[in-house]
Amino acid sequence: MENENTQIALFEHFSIEPIHEKYAWRMCDFVTINTKRLQRYFPKTLAANLNPTLSQIFVEEKVREYMKREEFLFVLKDNESRALIGLVYIKELDWEKRQAELAYCIGYQYEGKGITSLAVDTLSKYAIKELGLKTLNIIAHKTNTGSVRVAEKCGYTWRKQLPKEHTPPNEAPLDMELYVLSV
Template sequence: MLSFNGYNIAPIQLKDAWSICNFIVANEDRLKRYFPKTLEQNLTPDLSKFFVDKKVKQFHSKEEFLFTIKENESGELVGLVYIKELDWDKKQGEFAYCIGYPFKGQGVITKAISCLSDFAFSDLGLKTLQIIVHKDNIASVKVAEDCNFTWIKTLKNEFAPPGEALLNMELYELYKEIET
């Protein structure tokens, strides 16, 4: 578990199903465009139990890592961060993240990505981390830039939100510093 500024980051746990369902439903409008699969898998408590069970198994098998961000004092779930699209041969992974309405713009995700980047490099042995974001998602672009990710290129027709045409997405990367 990692801590910063009154928040903690922890691996997904079976006991998180109810709070994830509540978080997803409360933030449905924020999540429907860029997190449609997470949204559809957490619309009821039963669906969330299946989702969390699967994510705990994926975490333990190192297929994908899902972390919760919670407020220390209240224990409230305020955000989620994935390390996904893992390529162990290339030692590469991609971040995806979301924050609840009341916590947006407070730097919580920026700090979480900074902490989890260190974790991914030191504990997971990754060498390249990616963030793929739409250019109009200014807050997410700012997270990438504030965490020292470098813009690499535009990925043409990379992502199709539900009911929309394919979107170009921006690829940002961060590399583990080579020790000399």
């Protein structure tokens, strides 16, 4: 397995890197700037990064999980400003079935630029080639058209509706859509 400083991919305007302790402050900044975007579908990430101290604890835990191959968190970083602009998780790993789920978010100012699709496509290929996974899932709400579009652009196929799959804070449970990529 690569070490935590290894860059997964470098593109013209952004790069993809595994989570590293150096991202704690940037994680806090990203969450603070994007609180409204994260509160519905990433409430745990939001709650774990409300201040720099919490972000340090969160990042240290995510680095440990990465090194133990329990969950992989990747940061999308702006090449010019070095700011954290998005996250992609490879989570819910089942090594026996060789499957996992991808979850992703992008900062509001970077939405609609194709960055998320490029990152998800790159990390889907990484999960298959480098991690040996055979089935990848993306779970999205049908009204989250950006997320659905990313799944479809990256070759994921709608499989089924998952009743009451996700419960956002202070909301009733939501039916979610399952998109699958299999090799």
